[in-house]
């Protein structure tokens with residue numbers, strides 16, 4: 001079953017299309033990754049799915065129903081973990097979850113028990129009477145999640161839930177995403193951390209300039225670039241290294257120099273046998289070579305190849 005289908009979804013701010021005829025399908029049971037650089041249109045897309053922002057054009061279907069015509073159905077079946085923390089500092093953790101679960105339509109004793117359950121799920125049961133102003137960043141993020149899941153939505157949307165938190169809380173959140181998925185929720189997970197998306201997501205859409213530029217499993221996305229190889233060469237010092245000379249070598253497409261890690265990364269056409277020539281050039285530049293490794297393509301390489309930009313720097 002398709003849990004979510006976006007059909008030519010468009011959002012314009014004035015003349016600028018932040019989301020531009022974006023189509024994609026999320027199936028039941030998936031952890032679906034939306035991967036894109038800052039400003040690619042991820043949050044705008046999510047805000048439209050969560051009915052927080054009207055679309056300019058196109059359609060959003062949740063389990064076969066158009067959300068614009070089924071507002072209550074959409075509200076009770078979607079849980080949004082927004083990028084900006086949406087919790088009230090002057091309310092206790094329990095009161096926060098109770099309040100949001102009420103907004104999502106829960107009432108009475110069910111509301112109370114589900115609020116407790118969500119706090120337990122996020123490891124905050126001991127803190128239920130505490131105020132979020134005393135929480136660490138990671139605990140606030142967990143409370144933000146508890147508020148979005150108490151009503152047990154079919155579709156949980158997480159907009160960059162691990163931004164700015166410590167590694168331990170990040171691990172906790174990633175594990176929670178997996179558990180929620182195992183318990184039956186379909187998840188949409190947005191991030192510009194390629195490693196997270198690669199680790200968690202069963203299918204991924206790469207978004208750029210408001211459009212889906214590639215969609216598929218990790219393996220399918222990587223197979224787009226099987227005609228490329230990436231070689232990483234570590235040297236003792238990068239001083240004197242001539243990037244333009246490396247770029248003149250047959251087959252070489254891109255050269256990236258990391259002075260801090262003292263490595264040079266060379267992307268090249270896979271079928272051209274040019275490793276000897278690269279090494280020879282580095283030796284001519286006076287480099288002392290420490291290690292050479294041929295890297296498997298990852299989502300970062302896919303992104304770089306499709307958009308011409310690095311996910312981090314753009």
Ligand SMILES: Nc1ncnc2c1ncn2[C@@H]1O[C@H](COP(=O)(O)OP(=O)(O)OP(=O)(O)O)[C@@H](O)[C@H]1O
Nearest residue numbers: 013018036037038039040041042043044045083192
């Ligand atoms: N209310 C608005 N008015 C005008 N432009 C907007 C508005 N909201 C978003 N934009 C623009 O739309 C584009 C997409 O923004 P969006 O926040 O959806 O990107 P994103 O992929 O979520 O990025 P980030 O990772 O930084 O959250 C950006 O260029 C942004 O400046």
